[in-house]
Amino acid sequence: MYTNFQSFLEKEITDIKEAGLYKNERIIVSPQGGEIRLANGNKVLNFCANNYLGLANNPQLIAAAKEALDTHGYGMASVRFICGCSDIHKLLEQKIAEFFGTEDTILYAACFDANGGVFEPLLTEEDAIISDALNHASIIDGVRLCKAQRYRYNNADMADLEKQLQDAQAQRFRLIVTDGVFSMDGNVAPLDKILPLAEKYDAMVMVDESHSAGVVGATGRGVTEQYNLRGKVEILTGTLGKAFGGAIGGFTTGKKEIVEMLRQRSRPYLFSNSIPPMVSAAGIKMLELISETNQFQDKLHNNVNYFIGKMKDLGFDIKPTQSAICAVMLYDAKLSQDMAAKLQDEGIFVTGFYYPVVPKGQARIRVQISAAHEKEHLDKCIAAFTKVGKEMGVIK
């Protein structure tokens, strides 16, 4: 039996390679940070991590995690409702709710699980989910697991959202779901327009803050801070794996009855292990740090403004962004791959994206800015883009 399946897989894998879509892993041997060391010994500047606040190797988070190893041990060896819930899991949930101005929080092993487990327990075939076309894969999968009627609107297109809401009026409950920041362009969901439409057409709203938490808004409290709508959205989901320390873990935070129901019925919560206590402890420390001071958020925002300002002055075509994601548009797939490779030769770690990750003819290099970057790192990155960009005729 396996012989047939083996040759089937070998052929599929060859096809992936021939299409130029094969994903290789680049091995890092240092902690994650602005500057990293690769297995081949090279040091490179990292411009493709989600380490927005530079906390992935923060000494205070590491100390908090080490302390929790001593006080709470290594693992919980249980799901939450049997015996997998510690005092620090509860405290982290409370701290997340305080941070976002919400009522209650439920933790998951990852945001992929939070999104996978949010729709099915809450909505049935009588209801409607209205989803942005560019939403994250985990939202798409979560919606697939739910029997609600599905509606899709073009990315951030409010006229289309309104049309879908009109079409969904026959259903009992309606939930609009959107990423807070869309990861390929860096644009923020227009929540200031989504909420009035939700009001008009009697819908609830869910925002996935994975790329916006810690980043968007003056104090990094996400898209609801940006639009002055804190506490106004029924459901927020997010990750501890990006700006919030970069380890692992996800959450759903929002209305208390919703969270209460998820604790009863959400399958990734009921049938999957708790996050390690050290991750909870470091998460609590992280929220304390970024609430006591705005230094990480300020540094990130200054870095983003500096980098994008310089790149535009040089003549690069940058997608409008309101986040720490900077898409350098190249349009041509091969160019995006060749340019990313040349940048890596210059010691700059970035990734080129092309179809089907982004629409055809919209190839780009995505640069992710971090508070872990010092000005000299940004200047080196800009110098490398200038050199390679001129060589390849991208800028004059």
Ligand SMILES: *Cc1c(COP(=O)(O)O)cnc(C)c1O
């Ligand atoms: C990264 C990401 C996730 C997944 O988060 P994990 O905690 O790594 O599973 C979910 N949604 C969005 C929008 C993301 O960007």
